[in-house]
Amino acid sequence: MHRRHPAVTFCLYALLIAGALVMVLPLGWMVLTSLKTYPEILRHPPAWLPADPQWENYRTVWDGFAYYRFFLNSCFVSGMIIAGTLLTCCPAAYAFAFCEVRHKELFFALLLSTLMLPAQVTVIPLFQAFATLGWVDTYLPLIVPAWLGGNVFGIFLLRQFFRTIPKSFIEAARMDGASEWTILWRLIVPMSLPAVLTVVVFTFLWSWNDLFNPLIYLQSEELVTLPVGLLYFIARAEQLTGGSIGQQPWHLVMTLATVMVLPVIAVFVFVQRRFIEGVAAGGVKG
Amino acid sequence: MNTRRADRLCFWLFAGPALAGFLAFSLWPMLYSLWLSFCQYEVIAPPRFIGVQNYVYLFLHDPSFWASVRVTLAFTVVQVPLALIAALAFALLLHQPVKARGFWRALYFLPAILPQAAYAVIFGYIFQGDGGLLNQLLALGGIEGKAWTMSAGWALPVLIMMSLWAFGYPMVIFLAGLQAVPRELFEAAHIDGAGAWARFRHITLPLISPVILFNLVMGVIAALKVFDLAYAFSITQNIPPGGPARATLFYGLNLYQQAFGFFHMGLASAMAWLLFLFIMVVTAINFRISRRWVHYEN
Numbered sequence: 001m002h003r004r005h006p007a008v009t010f011c012l013y014a015l016l017i018a019g020a021l022v023m024v025l026p027l028g029w030m031v032l033t034s035l036k037t038y039p040e041i042l043r044h045p046p047a048w049l050p051a052d053p054q055w056e057n058y059r060t061v062w063d064g065f066a067y068y069r070f071f072l073n074s075c076f077v078s079g080m081i082i083a084g085t086l087l088t089c090c091p092a093a094y095a096f097a098f099c100e101v102r103h104k105e106l107f108f109a110l111l112l113s114t115l116m117l118p119a120q121v122t123v124i125p126l127f128q129a130f131a132t133l134g135w136v137d138t139y140l141p142l143i144v145p146a147w148l149g150g151n152v153f154g155i156f157l158l159r160q161f162f163r164t165i166p167k168s169f170i171e172a173a174r175m176d177g178a179s180e181w182t183i184l185w186r187l188i189v190p191m192s193l194p195a196v197l198t199v200v201v202f203t204f205l206w207s208w209n210d211l212f213n214p215l216i217y218l219q220s221e222e223l224v225t226l227p228v229g230l231l232y233f234i235a236r237a238e239q240l241t242g243g244s245i246g247q248q249p250w251h252l253v254m255t256l257a258t259v260m261v262l263p264v265i266a267v268f269v270f271v272q273r274r275f276i277e278g279v280a281a282g283g284v285k286g
Numbered sequence: 287m288n289t290r291r292a293d294r295l296c297f298w299l300f301a302g303p304a305l306a307g308f309l310a311f312s313l314w315p316m317l318y319s320l321w322l323s324f325c326q327y328e329v330i331a332p333p334r335f336i337g338v339q340n341y342v343y344l345f346l347h348d349p350s351f352w353a354s355v356r357v358t359l360a361f362t363v364v365q366v367p368l369a370l371i372a373a374l375a376f377a378l379l380l381h382q383p384v385k386a387r388g389f390w391r392a393l394y395f396l397p398a399i400l401p402q403a404a405y406a407v408i409f410g411y412i413f414q415g416d417g418g419l420l421n422q423l424l425a426l427g428g429i430e431g432k433a434w435t436m437s438a439g440w441a442l443p444v445l446i447m448m449s450l451w452a453f454g455y456p457m458v459i460f461l462a463g464l465q466a467v468p469r470e471l472f473e474a475a476h477i478d479g480a481g482a483w484a485r486f487r488h489i490t491l492p493l494i495s496p497v498i499l500f501n502l503v504m505g506v507i508a509a510l511k512v513f514d515l516a517y518a519f520s521i522t523q524n525i526p527p528g529g530p531a532r533a534t535l536f537y538g539l540n541l542y543q544q545a546f547g548f549f550h551m552g553l554a555s556a557m558a559w560l561l562f563l564f565i566m567v568v569t570a571i572n573f574r575i576s577r578r579w580v581h582y583e584n
Contacts, residue, residue: 004383012382019376020393023451026408027397029419033411045422088307091300099297100290107305114312118511118565120541120558124322124551125315145311149304180296209401211514216546227403227514231521234407238524250411257404264400272392279455280462 027261033254034058041250057255061233067256069222070229074208074260077142077225081207082200084147085154089199092149093158094184098170108159114152119212127216141217146203154199157282161195162188198278201271208264226260322555329549340556351557353532354540357442361536362509365446370501373453377460378486391458398454406518409448410435414523435523438531445519445534449512456501463497464490492581499576503569510565513538537561 033041035053040046061067096108130141149155165188173183189196211227218224221232233256237249268275323340325333344351376394380387397405412419415433424431434440467490475485491498516536520527527543528535541561545554 012379012384015379016384016390019379020390023394023397026405026412026451027400029412030404030408041417044417045425046417088303092304095297095300099293099300101294101297104297107301111304111308114308116566116569117312117316118558118561120511120538120554121319121562122312122315124545124555124558125318126311127546128551129315145307147303148307148310149301150307150311152304152308155304180292180300184300205399209399209403209514211401211403211518212542215517227401227518230403230407231518234521235524253407254411257407261400261404265396268392268396268399272395273388276391276395276458280458 030254030257030261033251034258036251038249038251042247054251057251058259061252061255061259065233065252065256066222067229067259070224070226071259073223073229074225077139077214078204078207080139080143081146082203084143085149085151085199085203086196088147088149089151089154089158090189090196091181091184092155093162094180094188096155096159097162098167111149111152112156115156123212123216130217136217137219137223138217139223142207142213146207151199151203151206154203157199157278158192158195161192165191194274194278197271197274201267201275201278204267205264226256230256230260319555319558322552323559325552325555327552327555329551333552336552340553341560343553344556344560348553350528350532350535350540354528354535354537357528357533357535358510358512358537360442361446361512362506365449366502366505366509368446369450369453369505370456370498372450373456373501374460374498376453377457377464380457380461381464391461395454395458397451400452402449402452402514403518405448405451406515407522409444410519410522413444413448435519436525436530438533441519441530441533445515449515456505459497459501460494463494467493495576495580496582499572499580503572506568506572507565510561510568511538512536513542517542 032049034057035050035055036047037050037052037054040050096104126141127136130136133140135141135144169187169191170183173187178186209227210225211231214225214228218228221229224232230253234248234253237253322333324335324337326336326339327333380391380394384390413434415421415431415436418431418434420434421431432440434444471489471493472485475489480488513536516534516539517527519534520529520539523529527547528539537557538561541554541557544550544557
């Protein structure tokens, strides 16, 4: 290939850097704001940088507003959803990849068709059913579907990956007397770690970021997860400040938002290469 | 010892939970909500069959229904093309031989995976009329800002703008599509004297048209279902959900309000089914039209 002109290279990097600045600007402003004092927020124009970074803000929201509670709730709900997804989606993907039964493709197509179904269609009957069971204001409506293979996309992704494993591996293991359960967890899953990891990350993002379901099913303040907790805090602060959003304690709001966003960034930093490649592969092949 | 019976047993044990979940959490609620959409159901009394009255009410008498349809369509028609153009532009940029490509790719991808509720809160603060970052920046240039988030004309554009940060998914899919384009084609075209634009227009675009279609379909479906962003925006701005003046009353938000704010469960079920049908029709149309512009190998 021909060499690039230095001016072109310069423009390329200038664009990349400018774009990157725009992309991180909202996050940067969130973190900077979280470190300011209330007077710095109220000042006109507000201070650009915190004169003296207020790490205390994090302690204030953590203990003062029992924010650790929302955080632990989010961890618990996400953890249970991930566990259920792995325990039911891996066997289901195995069954659809390796077991020969009649109408298997039909069952699989039915399962996949639910990807087209908007949550709005199922939420009203489900809410009614969960209310009848007395499950509203518990974690069960959020967790139980995940323990029944609720992540259909995960089943799809895992099956696609499992199918690339030669059947002779499984037959050899069966000859050695291994049960299907053992073959799945000792042989197939360890061979498919990139796909499993992608499913775990997707499930984490989906459950950690979800506002819709916790908003509908959780009511007690001590049960809500971070996105709902953040909105509760904002609504409460609005009452305290007489509804003027100019008076909002934005420094504390942004502290809460940072606590919600940081775990996502932390997970992403560790898995980003694999995860992005998983997304790209899913889109190009799908 | 591997008989067909063993296979059947394994299948039902392994796929059983997922199939049970399909019946309990997808098929049954789907059919039940179809039935509810023909009922009056306000929770306090059992559902009562009323034929197509919910649908008639929505189409002829409910002003909030059409307001939410307008908001959602306006959002979709503007946001999806802009997001796809941004995604393709940055994918092309990252496709160039640059140093630390993985780092840049991760950085541009990141906003797509952050909670939309957090974005609504952060951007609500940035666009806020009273002391928001945007108005401060404008003031530096001597321009007087507005109360963007409180204006019926500006609230939706603000929401569109904040959703544009999340173009990471289509971007990495475009990037993978670009990487699959054979290099020899470009070199041949280069030798034939084709300029950069001609190469993009006549080689790159046709070859990545399948991923354009994929991103378009996914983008449209996601745009039609927006909820988190709009709900969190309303709370942040201390305005009734969908305000100001229904300017951000997204279809998903309107449906949520009807179902869980006013307990018009039958009406909300009808709205849900209209959304479902609309998504299927739009997706089918997208695929149908795509025959004219999507180019498949062989």
